[in-house]
Structures are given as C-alpha cells and as structure tokens.
Amino acid sequence: MESSVRVKLLTFTPTPDDVVAAAARLCYSPSTAEDLVVEFREGKRQSGLFIRKLINSGHLSPLEHASFTFAVDGISRACSHQLVRHRIASYSQQSQRYVSMDEARYILPDSVKVDARALSIFKEAIRYAHEAYKSLVESGIPLEDARYLLPNAWETRIVVTMNARELHHFFSLRLCKRAQWEIRRLAKLMLTEVRGVAGGIFDIAGPSCITKGKCEEVNPCGEPYGSMEELLN
The missing domain is CATH 3.30.1360.170 (Gyrase A; domain 2)
Incomplete structure (x- = not known):
C-alpha cells in the first residue's frame, strides 16, 4: 500500500x-x-x-x-x-526489530508513478521483498534479521x-x-x-x-x- x-x-x-x-x-x-x-x-x-x-x-x-x-x-x-x-x-523511530512489518507500506516516487513500466517493476520488487520477509519470519527468523530484506522505500x-x-x-x-x-x-x-x-x-x-x-x-x-x-x- x-x-x-x-x-x-x-x-x-x-x-x-x-x-x-x-x-x-x-x-x-x-x-x-x-x-x-x-x-x-x-x-x-x-x-x-x-x-x-x-x-x-x-x-x-x-x-x-x-x-x-x-x-x-x-x-x-x-x-x-x-x-x-x-x-x-x-x-524516536519505529523499530523494525520489534514491530513486525505485516503489511507492505511504502513510499512511491513520482518519477516512478508516471512511468508504467517503472511502476510495474517497482511494485513487483516491493511485493517480492515483502513475501520473502514474511517467509523468513514464518520460518522462525528473528524480525531483526528478516528486516534486512526490506527496501529503502519502506514506510x-x-x-x-x-x-x-x-x-x-x-x-x-x-x-x-x-x-x-x-x-x-x-x-x-x-x-x-x-x-x-x-x-x-x-x-x-x-x-x-x-x-x-x-x-x-x-x-x-x-x-x-x-x-x-x-x-x-
């Protein structure tokens, strides 16, 4: 989102x-x-x-x-x-070590938003990173380690x-x-x-x-x- x-x-x-x-x-x-x-x-x-x-x-x-x-x-x-x-x-910043990133929330640059191909690539990368993150967490990997997969765009x-x-x-x-x-x-x-x-x-x-x-x-x-x-x- x-x-x-x-x-x-x-x-x-x-x-x-x-x-x-x-x-x-x-x-x-x-x-x-x-x-x-x-x-x-x-x-x-x-x-x-x-x-x-x-x-x-x-x-x-x-x-x-x-x-x-x-x-x-x-x-x-x-x-x-x-x-x-x-x-x-x-x-005082929300910690990705202690707060699970259950929902994919990200910031979308305008330069990407107006380019259909770039937008598709961007959203697919976000989706893939979040799915991989959730898979690691479900496998028992600590949040502090699973967060390494999250991109700079993350809210x-x-x-x-x-x-x-x-x-x-x-x-x-x-x-x-x-x-x-x-x-x-x-x-x-x-x-x-x-x-x-x-x-x-x-x-x-x-x-x-x-x-x-x-x-x-x-x-x-x-x-x-x-x-x-x-x-x-």
Whole structure:
C-alpha cells in the first residue's frame, strides 16, 4: 500500500516567540526574564519585530530556548536516514526489530508513478521483498534479521524534537530545491506547522534565496524561490 507523509506538531514551548524575545532581551536589560516575558506577552514589546532583528544580526543562540516536537508518519527509510543526519535534535523511530512489518507500506516516487513500466517493476520488487520477509519470519527468523530484506522505500514513523535554531538550519538545507523531493515535502509540512504557533520566529525561513535574497549554494538550481508564499505553495 502506498503511503504519504503526514506531520503533526505534538507539543512546543508555550508562547515561543515571547520566550525567545525575552531571552534575547535579557542579555541587554536589567529586568528579569520573567518580567520581560510578561512585557512581550502583554504586547508592551513586539516580539516578532525583535526576533527579526535578532536573526538578521546573527544573534541566534536565544532561538535555542524554544523547542518543537513533531509526529511524522508516512516517510520512507531513505528519507528518515537524511532526517537523522541533523544531529542537534532528538529522535524516536519505529523499530523494525520489534514491530513486525505485516503489511507492505511504502513510499512511491513520482518519477516512478508516471512511468508504467517503472511502476510495474517497482511494485513487483516491493511485493517480492515483502513475501520473502514474511517467509523468513514464518520460518522462525528473528524480525531483526528478516528486516534486512526490506527496501529503502519502506514506510517508517518517527517523533522529532528540534529547537528553533536547528529548525532554521534544517529548513535552510531541506527546503532548497536541490534537496530531494521527499525531505523537501516533509520540511514544508513542518514549517507550516511551526509558523502556526511561532510566526515571529519562522516569519522568514528556508533556503538562502528566501532568507538572504541570494543563493549560497556552490551549484545553484537556477530557479530560486521568489517569496515565502511560493515556497509554501
């Protein structure tokens, strides 16, 4: 069965914009952090504008005080391998050692989907691998060994926690058009989720063509994004 990516923001630092702004303001204020948070929450100070100046100045450490936890379903093992390379994060992934893969659930690339011959080959390979996997399990082979037959296309589930600074870094790399389509799709859904609760922190986020107005890739794609709206559509 073909799967598709789903992202749900499970939990996050309450009023993350205000917390980040207060933490940064504390560096230059005699006030307590608690008082500063109240000022931002009550609107006596504008956290969004302050955070924009903060990011533009390169003072990014206060962003680490806000964290976000996501439930991610319907991505491939190929995608999760790319995801967990972002090491300033916490991950809990569904284990193929302990969870039996009774149903064939996989991610189907669009390039394969539109090619009838490729699609037939792909689905047959998935079917054969899954049948072989089930045969090994039925023969008494441990799940941890039978899983060696499962392909990179296999669906996985993972819980991800990142702080806002790492998310900015993640978005700068994985929303770039040079990133692979699947993790780019995942990053877009994650950005949409956090923008709903931390609009100040993530008002502008993504590859350098968005955040800096110019591409900083060694080998540019040649088709930079023109706006946040274009990136999110």
